Amino acid sequence: MIVRILGEGLYELPDPDLPVVEEIDDVLMDAVDRGDEAAFTGALADLIGEVRHSGTRLAHDDVRSSGMVVPHEGSSLAEVKALLAEEGG
Amino acid sequence: MGSVTKRLSGILQAKANKALDKAENPADMLDLSYEKQQENLQKVRRALADVTTAKKRLELQAAQLQDQTDKLQDQAKQALAQNNEDLAREALSRRATLAQQLQDMGTQHDQVAKQQQQLEATEQRLSAEIEQFRTKKETLKASYVASKAESGIGEAVSGISESMADAGVTLQRAQDKIADMQARAGAMDELIDSGALPDALGGGKDDIQAQLDAASSSSQVDAELAALKAQVAAGSLPSGSASAGADDQEPK
Numbered sequence: 001m002i003v004r005i006l007g008e009g010l011y012e013l014p015d016p017d018l019p020v021v022e023e024i025d026d027v028l029m030d031a032v033d034r035g036d037e038a039a040f041t042g043a044l045a046d047l048i049g050e051v052r053h054s055g056t057r058l059a060h061d062d063v064r065s066s067g068m069v070v071p072h073e074g075s076s077l078a079e080v081k082a083l084l085a086e087e088g089g
Numbered sequence: 090m091g092s093v094t095k096r097l098s099g100i101l102q103a104k105a106n107k108a109l110d111k112a113e114n115p116a117d118m119l120d121l122s123y124e125k126q127q128e129n130l131q132k133v134r135r136a137l138a139d140v141t142t143a144k145k146r147l148e149l150q151a152a153q154l155q156d157q158t159d160k161l162q163d164q165a166k167q168a169l170a171q172n173n174e175d176l177a178r179e180a181l182s183r184r185a186t187l188a189q190q191l192q193d194m195g196t197q198h199d200q201v202a203k204q205q206q207q208l209e210a211t212e213q214r215l216s217a218e219i220e221q222f223r224t225k226k227e228t229l230k231a232s233y234v235a236s237k238a239e240s241g242i243g244e245a246v247s248g249i250s251e252s253m254a255d256a257g258v259t260l261q262r263a264q265d266k267i268a269d270m271q272a273r274a275g276a277m278d279e280l281i282d283s284g285a286l287p288d289a290l291g292g293g294k295d296d297i298q299a300q301l302d303a304a305s306s307s308s309q310v311d312a313e314l315a316a317l318k319a320q321v322a323a324g325s326l327p328s329g330s331a332s333a334g335a336d337d338q339e340p341k
């Protein structure tokens with residue numbers, strides 16, 4: 001799975017590591033839904049940490065499409081909510 | 090519903106497709122992509138210059154606030170030396186307010202540094218992508234013209250346009266932060282320039298210094314007064330009061 005961290009770049013994540021990332025992704029979604037800033041901040045940091053740790057960074061000129069897009073490091077809950085709201089428009 | 094990363098992926102994809110809507114055929118799409126990449130790179134470079142300026146400005150302001158903080162600390166010491174505990178307390182409480190502002194500026198500085206880092210990464214990525222895309226697009230265009238083969242084009246364009254959408258979102262986020270940062274820095278500059286910083290925190294321009302100066306000149310007056318009193322006690326002044334005392338005793 002190719003994962004993009006916004007503002008950072010692409011990582012190739014081995015399939016066996018995918019469930020852990022997906023689990024954190026769910027925690028993140030839950031935090032967004034509940035509007036829980038602290039849980040959100042923690043989950044986002046965990047998610048980025050996990051992708052960097054388990055994934056292999058792709059070279060800058062290795063341009064591929066990704067299947068997962070992780071918000072910018074240090075994003076606030078409001079920023080991500082605003083980004084997700086662009087879905088309709 | 091859904092996950093954050095999947096939804097964001099869909100949003101980024103939609104943005105990427107929208108950017109290329111104007112292309113009439115795959116060959117145009119390649120040229121349009123290339124144009125957009127270059128535009129994006131210019132924008133990212135401008136934002137990077139802005140964010141660097143914002144960071145320097147914050148550092149300058151923090152240094153000014155630090156000077157003020159140190160000065161208030163000195164003033165508190167001087168006030169204590171003059172046994173004026175109330176004034177020392179006032180200086181320290183203003184110092185605490187400034188220290189809080191300094192801390193907030195530290196947080197802002199960290200945020201600007203993070204923006205700078207993300208923009209730098211975006212700039213490097215875009216530069217590398219553009220270089221690679223430039224050669225690839227000519228090859229792909231040639232094969233499209235020769236055989237109408239579109240397969241490689243779609244693949245090349247979808248990756249690059251997603252990356253451009255990422256750059257666009259990152260840029261927007263940075264620009265929002267920069268605007269916010271500039272507004273705050275502007276307000277802070279006005280305060281510092283007008284010399285109103287101590288004013289805004291209560292009191293006159295530097296009323297603490299004025300009180301310290303007044304106390305030190307009044308202690309000089311006290312010293313002179315004491316010297317005069319000592320002279321009077323030693324009887325070296327005209328003896329008006331001594332003769333009045335003698336008159337009192339006369340009727341007895």
